[in-house]
Amino acid sequence: MHYDVVVVGAGIAGPILARNVAKQGYSVLVIDKKAEIGSPKRCGEGLGIGTFEKYDIPYDKRFINREIYGAAIYSPNGHKLELRYNKASGVILERKIFDKMLAYYAAKAGADVMAKTEAIGLIRRNGKIVGLKAKHEGETLEINADIIVAADGVESRIARWAGINSFLPPHELDSAYEYEMILKDFEFDPDLIHLYFGNEVAPRGYVWIFPKDEDRANVGIGINGDNPNTAKYYLEKWLKENNIKGTKILEVNVGGVPVGGFLKELTKENVVVVGDAARQVNPMHGGGMAEAMEAATIASKWIVKALEEENLELLENYTTEWWTNDGERLMKVLKIRQISEKLSDDELDAAVQALSGADAEKLAAGDYKEVFKALIKHPKVLLKPRM
Ligand code: FAD
Incomplete structure (x- = not known):
């Protein structure tokens, strides 16, 4: 053929x-x-709402679980940065x-x-x-x-x-582990995605909750691929610390994410x-x-x-x-990622607080200039040596 x-x-x-x-x-x-x-x-x-029009993909309810109206970002000390919009900014497919x-x-x-x-x-x-x-x-x-x-x-x-x-060396790969699960007795706003940062929470990465329903979500984690502990270890630890019982797991996903360059x-x-x-x-x-x-x-x-x-x-x-x-x-x-992965938990707290003053629309659109503008107010964070 x-x-x-x-x-x-x-x-x-x-x-x-x-x-x-x-x-x-x-x-x-x-x-x-x-x-x-x-x-x-x-x-x-999780996918940004603009991609449907941009790439000529029908906005078909058959593959859209839920529309999302923004994100909540949690720093290691529990400081919450909420970016909420009055129209959908993304979807969970x-x-x-x-x-x-x-x-x-x-x-x-x-x-x-x-x-x-x-x-x-x-x-x-x-x-x-x-x-x-x-x-x-x-x-x-x-x-x-x-x-x-x-x-x-x-x-x-x-x-x-x-x-x-x-060739992809292990440190250029994030290892990811995710449950699609029922989140019983854990309060979360199903209109937002929730991202939890901290060196003890998820080294180099974060824990995510991507809601598919009022009480059902993809709960996952990404960490550096050369970490001596597994992504599953960190996710289980986070679930336990937040009193989330992993007794209603509908699906387990494991995978690698290439994050070290192109x-x-x-x-x-x-x-x-x-x-x-x-x-x-x-x-x-x-x-x-x-x-x-x-x-x-x-x-x-x-x-x-x-x-x-x-x-x-x-x-x-x-x-x-x-x-x-x-x-x-x-x-x-x-x-920016290479700088942020070297931050201590205190610096991560400071960075999340600094971002609270940034333009939420631009942050949601992944505008790196807006991130720099916010972090410049915290030169200690921005100028942190990379090695
Ligand atoms: P893929 O979607 O991986 O498709 C590759 C296809 O190739 C597969 O279907 C595979 O079966 C097929 N294939 C491989 N080898 C062969 C072969 N030899 N012969 C025939 N077929 C073959 N991205 C987001 O944007 N939002 C998210 O929320 C998100 N969450 C993620 C969570 C996890 C746990 C992981 C691991 C990744 C996540 N990603 C997310 C990344 C996203 O899934 C990928 O970037 C995206 O799927 C890449 O699309 P792709 O077409 O390049 O590859």
Whole structure:
């Protein structure tokens, strides 16, 4: 079989890219090793409201559990910073349905989709990558394609097979652990997401409560991947300290989040890397869905141009455009994260108090300049040496 483009991975980046390319009339195949696209999920399911319009995704109640009106941030000494808006600023998705629907939109645009199909290697002929081998129901398929897209998530192997240096040391990875659970006898405002910081709470990261219902939420944690203790250890400790009984757990999610920087090379020959596979995650909060959508949008534009002009060299423009836009912005966010991860609990308290005076709208939009403006009032926090 031959396609113009074969996409490995039907998470977020893969189907959006496939939809955009298929819409322009090119033949696209999306494969995913999961038997059911979207399941199991490995996600807190929080997404900014603006992404739906920006990336042309229907605002469909079938995958929206709950609208969210802001965030409550808790410092180690319990200081609470509340950012509340009078209209929804985000949603908590049902990713098992969302991912499947994204694949459905790609299929409706003309792409073929094959679940339970795992890429197992690239095919080279005369030194050139001409497709990939995949396993489907015990059978090995040879899929020929002009362009191969690695949208295969944090554990990506495609990029490495293509010769891109995608090695990820443990300290550049956050380890995440999450329960979808009933929060019995624990008061929380279900209209907000709740984020708890502190070096004893979650080293380098935070504990989150992302409400899916009045009493049901994704309760998770992310910590530095080279921590001698596990993320589960810290989450269990936090639940115990807050008298939350873990007796009504509906789902357990474990996963890695690449938070240490982004792939320098996003393409090699005719291979294009997007989303978690390219480490395109916000290193401050670990969210990667919006970043995956942005990368998929830029990459699909250059894939279409390369196919139109029959010039695969045009694919390199994806690297340039991504780095000059998202890459530069996210590098600044990474620098703020690197400063914040060195803060003592007292300094974290001071930082959260300083942020109380910042423009809430801008903070919610992840405006790093607003963060700097607020922290400059606390030079001790901002000027903390990084090593
Ligand atoms: P993925 O969504 O990981 O999709 C990759 C797909 O590739 C998978 O479906 C996989 O099955 C498939 N695949 C892999 N290898 C192969 C292969 N060889 N052959 C075929 N298929 C393959 N981000 C947010 O924005 N908000 C959050 O609240 C949030 N919470 C998170 C909580 C946790 C616990 C974790 C671990 C991550 C969280 N993230 C969150 C990050 C977010 O989930 C990712 O950034 C996002 O899913 C990246 O999308 P993607 O398309 O790049 O990869």
